[in-house]
Amino acid sequence: MKTKALRSIILFALLAMAIPALTGGVCAQIRHDFRNADQRALGAPADVEEDLVRLVDYLTENVYEDRNKVRAIYRWITDRISYDIHALNNPPDDWPSPDEVLFHRRAICTGYAVLFDEMSRIAGLETELIIGHSKGLGTLNSGTSDFTSNHMWNAVKVDGHWALFDATWGAGYVTSGGFFIPSFNDFYFMADPVKIVYTHLPEDPDWQLLVNPVSKKQYREHVWVRVPFFRHNLSIITHREAEITSYGELQVRLGVPGDVIISAALKFDGNPVHGNHIINYGGSDAQIDMSLNLRGKYTLEVYAREKESADDRLELAMIYHINNTQTPVANRMLARQYGRFLTSRGNLISPRQYILDEGRLQFDIVVPGAREVYVVNNDKLTALHQQGNRYFGTVEITGGDLKLAARFGGQDLDILIEYMVSD
Incomplete structure (x- = not known):
């Protein structure tokens, strides 16, 4: 026996x-x-x-x-x-x-x-x-x-x-x-x-x-979770199940205390994919938006650490398995977020897509702790209007590089978001 x-x-x-x-x-x-x-x-x-x-x-x-x-x-x-x-x-x-x-x-x-x-x-x-x-x-x-x-x-x-x-x-x-x-x-x-x-x-x-x-x-x-999930007091608002069926787009919401930040890694058939997810904070919640451009098996890995930790490394907290059955109506990539945006627990309201067209465009972003936020288009800086932690404005953009950047404590600009403008 x-x-x-x-x-x-x-x-x-x-x-x-x-x-x-x-x-x-x-x-x-x-x-x-x-x-x-x-x-x-x-x-x-x-x-x-x-x-x-x-x-x-x-x-x-x-x-x-x-x-x-x-x-x-x-x-x-x-x-x-x-x-x-x-x-x-x-x-x-x-x-x-x-x-x-x-x-x-x-x-x-x-x-x-x-x-x-x-x-x-x-x-x-x-x-x-x-x-x-x-x-x-x-x-x-x-x-x-x-x-x-x-x-x-x-x-x-x-x-x-x-x-x-x-x-x-x-x-x-x-x-x-x-x-x-x-x-x-x-x-x-x-x-x-x-x-x-x-x-x-x-x-x-x-x-x-x-x-x-x-x-x-x-x-x-x-859902499969690890010790850091509890150590950082994360909670699940949507999608408690380990296996998720999606239809081209997916949103997962988590409870994330104010002294904690998260990041995410999306993989398709075990291989990392980039430009397919963004994270936005609202109060004590965080939402991970995904644009899944391929049919098949994805995994979503969520990492966490204390916001003010001297160690920049994040710990794996949880993993979802996603079965994507169809692609989005528009095969789109999402804006690329930089670490400084995530550590500020920001919220990118618009635009969220990575590839933008030339012309006048409305920008809207929440960046707690920032003193100023700029649209940086081919080295030209345009300041956005400020209302508390929210920055917004309409800016004429041209083809080439486009970033959103902020000043926090010093004079240096920290990149928050990156786009590409098509000619």
Whole structure:
């Protein structure tokens, strides 16, 4: 039975997250200061790491709260055990023993789970192995899945309440090129049942730890999201489903807090396409408008970061799969937006198409924080009228380069939007 179950588990370690369930959980996630437990786990001497009992005794010495015991165990496993890429591609016939995982210091999800289970038991904690489906690398790459069980994780009773743990996903992730990247992820320690349920669906619904469990249909159809979706407090206004059918044009609206910015990447059959989407903000909402000029399969990747972050990199937050069944009436590209426009959380009202005709044209744009906004046409600057954060005006344009640019704090002009004017 164990061998059969193992062979049914296709193991993935790509970090992923899910959108919140619509029902409340019975186990609330409460954050504590785990610095002492983490420090003890990371500083465990080599001599105690040769035996499970000695190791657990060391990690839990003079520790009386369950949450601190299980934290030290979780932190040690996620730091010391590496994901076994070879075993991922060549699954063994049986689960490894906890001692085997300790000796080799490599594992796939079964190894992480059985080691976490055994160490928790040695520490005197009540624990349960959970088998189910996870939305990992394979689900993401294919866009489809039969949703049979492919993963294993843990539940542990902590201070009288069951909590969920995934040490595999907490230890790091596997790149699309097949390399394991160690990267501790705190999200999967006492994971919020309301959030983890759409990437982890147990075979036994009771282990969702939700008052009203999510159905397999709900799990299968929900959009694929990752930890940054929750870290940046994003929300979905339209299109909760993972698979969208479109008819040449598509708009997706998200809730985006004022201190967060998003960007998007559109791909067709896995290849990036440019000039086919724009992002506009309105209050705490952001709308992604897409012009899909080819019939077939698109993916929309949404990235996020804090607006004032010193790190310019954005994190992948969610992915949609789009089946476009027809092309727009007019095969059109959309205006090209620059980073400064996105960080200002602007709104391009008009024009939105990339290719413009010569003549008099009405411009209308919202740029929070700008002092001045100009139409720059072949090096000629024309200032737009200002009304609060809104800039507008009618400008005579000629063939060649055309940009919208703004001054913010200094004298330099930052490009916001780029067009092309046909002769």
